[in-house]
């Protein structure tokens with residue numbers, strides 16, 4: 001199972017000289033299974049470059065699933081610029097939260113409205129199917145890929161995903177805040193024994209995390225403690241605050257490794273193959 005990171009930032013894209021090593025684009029991760037199932041997680045600004053790459057790698061037809069953790073803007077803002085949606089032969093299943101009184105398709109289409117954009121969601125040539133999922137649902141993609149879904153503690157909710165294929169396990173928990181006394185049990189459930197856990201590490205310090213607890217995010221320290229508790233193979237820090245420059249994020253990695261040595265930074269362009277430590 002191949003994992004590629006296209007956007008690793010939270011809140012707003014921050015391209016520039018201070019973020020060149022980590023990357024400035026917002027959340028987008030691609031998972032590609034050995035049996036050629038394409039799974040895209042989140043459609044932040046990083047999805048634009050993924051789209052260009054997919055068009056080169058699959059010149060005939062692109063078929064895939066796009067899992068939307070939640071519809072905060074940093075997780076959907078790239079979608080109108082994901083050029084495969086302009087390809088008539090392409091087909092995507094968009095998977096996201098089932099919510100009372102709000103249809104996922106309407107929320108996504110709400111980004112394509114004049115005077116903000118000159119084209120509409122309904123006019124996109126690709127075949128787009130929307131699937132709303134509830135708490136604790138399991139999806140089967142292709143013959144061999146199981147995607148387990150759970151709701152995480154975040155304002156308005158946020159889906160976490162556990163993707164299993166051929167014994168390899170990838171867990172994505174991008175936006176979540178833990179209690180002061182206990183971790184979000186759904187994060188632990190999704191992450192248990194995973195080869196790779198991608199976890200929110202928005203805040204650079206615990207003080208900041210405590211001050212802005214209502215934002216619904218974690219610190220790198222909490223990410224490391226979850227990785228320990230869930231006994232994961234490798235932890236990838238993710239969803240960095242736009243205020244953190246490359247030097248700050250690299251310092252955070254050093255600190256995190258003191259708690260959980262098998263930690264890496266999710267960086268734009270990073271490609272990994274799971275399981276990571278095959279003997």
Ligand SMILES: [Zn+2]
Pocket residue numbers: 010011072074075175239
């Ligand atoms: Zn976010």
Ligand SMILES: [Zn+2]
Pocket residue numbers: 070072154158175
């Ligand atoms: Zn969010």
